[in-house]
Amino acid sequence: xxxxxxxxxxxxxxxxxILTVERxxxxxxxxxxxxxxxxxxxxxxxxxISPFGVDLEGALKEMESHGSFNExxxxxxxxxxxxxxxxxxxxxxxxxxxxxxENRGEPAISHVRKALERGRHVVSANKGPVAFAYxxxxxxADLAGRRFLFETTVMDGAPVFNLYRxxxxxxxVRSVDGILNSTTNYILGRMExxxxxxxxxxxxxxxxxxxxxxxxxxxxxxxxxKVAALANVLLGGDVNPYDVQREGIGAVDRRxxxxxxRSGRRLKLVCRAWRDEKGVQGKVGLExxxxxxxxxxxxxxxxxxxxxxxxxxxxxxxxxxxxLYDTAYGVLADLLSLKHG
Amino acid sequence: xxxxxxxxxxxxxxxxxILTVERxxxxxxxxxxxxxxxxxxxxxxxxxISPFGVDLEGALKEMESHGSFNExxxxxxxxxxxxxxxxxxxxxxxxxxxxxxENRGEPAISHVRKALERGRHVVSANKGPVAFAYxxxxxxADLAGRRFLFETTVMDGAPVFNLYRxxxxxxxVRSVDGILNSTTNYILGRMExxxxxxxxxxxxxxxxxxxxxxxxxxxxxxxxxKVAALANVLLGGDVNPYDVQREGIGAVDRRxxxxxxRSGRRLKLVCRAWRDEKGVQGKVGLExxxxxxxxxxxxxxxxxxxxxxxxxxxxxxxxxxxxLYDTAYGVLADLLSLKHG
Numbered sequence: 001x002x003x004x005x006x007x008x009x010x011x012x013x014x015x016x017x018i019l020t021v022e023r024x025x026x027x028x029x030x031x032x033x034x035x036x037x038x039x040x041x042x043x044x045x046x047x048x049i050s051p052f053g054v055d056l057e058g059a060l061k062e063m064e065s066h067g068s069f070n071e072x073x074x075x076x077x078x079x080x081x082x083x084x085x086x087x088x089x090x091x092x093x094x095x096x097x098x099x100x101x102e103n104r105g106e107p108a109i110s111h112v113r114k115a116l117e118r119g120r121h122v123v124s125a126n127k128g129p130v131a132f133a134y135x136x137x138x139x140x141a142d143l144a145g146r147r148f149l150f151e152t153t154v155m156d157g158a159p160v161f162n163l164y165r166x167x168x169x170x171x172x173v174r175s176v177d178g179i180l181n182s183t184t185n186y187i188l189g190r191m192e193x194x195x196x197x198x199x200x201x202x203x204x205x206x207x208x209x210x211x212x213x214x215x216x217x218x219x220x221x222x223x224x225x226k227v228a229a230l231a232n233v234l235l236g237g238d239v240n241p242y243d244v245q246r247e248g249i250g251a252v253d254r255r256x257x258x259x260x261x262r263s264g265r266r267l268k269l270v271c272r273a274w275r276d277e278k279g280v281q282g283k284v285g286l287e288x289x290x291x292x293x294x295x296x297x298x299x300x301x302x303x304x305x306x307x308x309x310x311x312x313x314x315x316x317x318x319x320x321x322x323x324l325y326d327t328a329y330g331v332l333a334d335l336l337s338l339k340h341g
Numbered sequence: 342x343x344x345x346x347x348x349x350x351x352x353x354x355x356x357x358x359i360l361t362v363e364r365x366x367x368x369x370x371x372x373x374x375x376x377x378x379x380x381x382x383x384x385x386x387x388x389x390i391s392p393f394g395v396d397l398e399g400a401l402k403e404m405e406s407h408g409s410f411n412e413x414x415x416x417x418x419x420x421x422x423x424x425x426x427x428x429x430x431x432x433x434x435x436x437x438x439x440x441x442x443e444n445r446g447e448p449a450i451s452h453v454r455k456a457l458e459r460g461r462h463v464v465s466a467n468k469g470p471v472a473f474a475y476x477x478x479x480x481x482a483d484l485a486g487r488r489f490l491f492e493t494t495v496m497d498g499a500p501v502f503n504l505y506r507x508x509x510x511x512x513x514v515r516s517v518d519g520i521l522n523s524t525t526n527y528i529l530g531r532m533e534x535x536x537x538x539x540x541x542x543x544x545x546x547x548x549x550x551x552x553x554x555x556x557x558x559x560x561x562x563x564x565x566x567k568v569a570a571l572a573n574v575l576l577g578g579d580v581n582p583y584d585v586q587r588e589g590i591g592a593v594d595r596r597x598x599x600x601x602x603r604s605g606r607r608l609k610l611v612c613r614a615w616r617d618e619k620g621v622q623g624k625v626g627l628e629x630x631x632x633x634x635x636x637x638x639x640x641x642x643x644x645x646x647x648x649x650x651x652x653x654x655x656x657x658x659x660x661x662x663x664x665l666y667d668t669a670y671g672v673l674a675d676l677l678s679l680k681h682g
Contacts, residue, residue, distance in 0.1 A: 028511035159508030166507030167500030170369035318657035
């Protein structure tokens with residue numbers, strides 16, 4: 001299986017680590033031993049390409065020690081992502097770049113579209129394509145007889161889209177709700193313990209829960225993108241993050257969090273998607289939940305998704321203490337799905 | 342798809358209801374519209390057979406109104422389960438009889454074995470075959486190129502075995518734990534509220550959580566069978582319910598439950614399976630859990646399974662308020678898996 005990496009940030013590097021230096025710790029990754037990396041294209045740190053396979057371990061070490069690829073490296077070349085997706089030969093596009101809400105999921109959507117048009121599979125860790133263009137891209141994939149997969153975009157490798165496809169056959173999903181943004185959940189939790197908002201944000205960055213720019217988390221955009229993805233895939237909607245009613249946690253202070261606690265409740269940023277007479281809709285908003293609500297249990301960087309169907313009582317999937325391994329596994333799980341056909 | 346029902350108790354009848362009188366409520370069941378019931382064999386209430394298809398709605402009504410099939414019914418015949426499995430022509434055996442711990446899963450295991458030997462698929466709601474004979478039967482299924490499925494045996498239709506097969510590809514499961522028996526969980530919960538043990542048992546029977554004979558629940562046998570199933574399938578063990586360390590709730594009184602509550606804890610019957618230097622092992626036992634433990638949240642008839650893997654932080658699947666639809670869906674989900682190939 002020949003793969004092209006677009007982006008080589010935290011997720012791509014953790015994947016590379018699992019598949020090379022830490023490979024012996026993970027026997028289940030054996031089916032990916034024949035993976036050939038035909039290219040790694042980054043936005044600012046150069047690109048490495050080779051039809052015979054880039055040395056993934058070497059690329060990882062170079063990026064970790066220097067923060068960019070060395071121009072003297074044999075495979076180094078000034079290819080852009082767009083050029084690579086349009087011209088290189090690969091079986092699977094790994095779209096690992098960062099979501100741009102401002103650019104409505106571009107340029108990732110164009111990369112995915114181009115790869116599918118060229119008859120390639122796509123695995124995206126970027127939420128943009130599934131949140132802004134799911135209907136078009138999934139139809140394109142069907143036409144091409146290829147797969148468009150994105151398990152890691154919601155709750156990392158914890159089963160969400162695979163669960164919907166493989167484990168809820170014959171059920172109709174009526175609505176979903178959950179806590180899906182770990183940065184805001186961590187910050188709200190720390191504020192319950194008396195930490196000021198700004199300090200809680202810094203802590204979230206220090207422990208790696210929050211991005212260097214946590215604005216999209218705090219303003220609810222990350223959560224809205226996840227709601228759009230769930231609305232599109234599980235509920236058959238055609239919703240994008242701008243359609244989702246959205247509230248962030250920027251206006252929350254310790255007083256408000258404390259008042260909730262004193263009344264026996266926890267302030268949580270809750271995600272919802274549902275179908276009603278107006279169609280499929282989504283919402284991200286602050287809610288005060290009783291202590292024994294299943295979402296109140298979700299602390300720190302955890303996440304939970306509850307799925308309401310026609311045939312069963314609600315099913316909840318909860319993720320405890322995820323880290324970059326969980327995110328990388330979500331991408332690897334999709335590659336394994338492609339392997340298994 | 343031609344199916345043979347062995348057993349037509351609560352699960353079989355709820356399936357029949359979903360597929361006939363309530364069919365219009367569940368659009369996702371469309372792929373099962375071509376299901377042909379070639380036989381329904383019960384232990385005490387007679388059997389109906391027809392190579393052209395038993396009238397499932399008629400059979401349901403007859404059983405619900407009279408508690409047995411009418412001997413004057415055209416398809417009525419005195420066939421035993423063993424005879425039916427050995428002689429009728431069908432594509433899928435639906436093994437819906439009740440688990441017998443005393444008989445170590447028989448006669449259900451023999452039915453499953455015979456069907457697989459005859460090259461038929463098997464869907465079992467009876468825990469016996471997977472808890473007592475998984476290794477043999479799964480190998481037999483592989484040899485025959487047929488499937489041996491049993492999703493509903495643990496947590497009904499909530500994804501457990503399908504999740505393991507489809508959503509944890511490449512992960513190695515290290516251990517599982519959870520609350521898997523709703524009768525004991527309901528009884529312990531009522532005792533926390535001050536109800537005496539015997540009264541709580543009667544209530545559990547009244548609301549349909551407990552069987553008419555709740556002994557196997559109370560003594561931990563039902564939980565031990567589920568632990569064995571999980572140990573065998575998710576951990577590759579060769580464990581049966583007699584190998585599982587087992588404690589029931591028969592010796593628990595209100596005082597003990599109350600003491601736990603006063604120390605800020607909840608008494609729960611916890612299921613565990615794990616792999617260590619001695620191999621794969623299982624345990625069912627009472628544990629006092631802190632209030633903020635994810636298992637402490639599980640009230641009434643709910644259930645939770647936590648899966649620990651090599652690559653991800655723990656994943657929890659929780660089932661809220663299950664009823665007979667959930668159990669029936671577990672069987673229907675397996676039939677849909679067979680349909681989809």
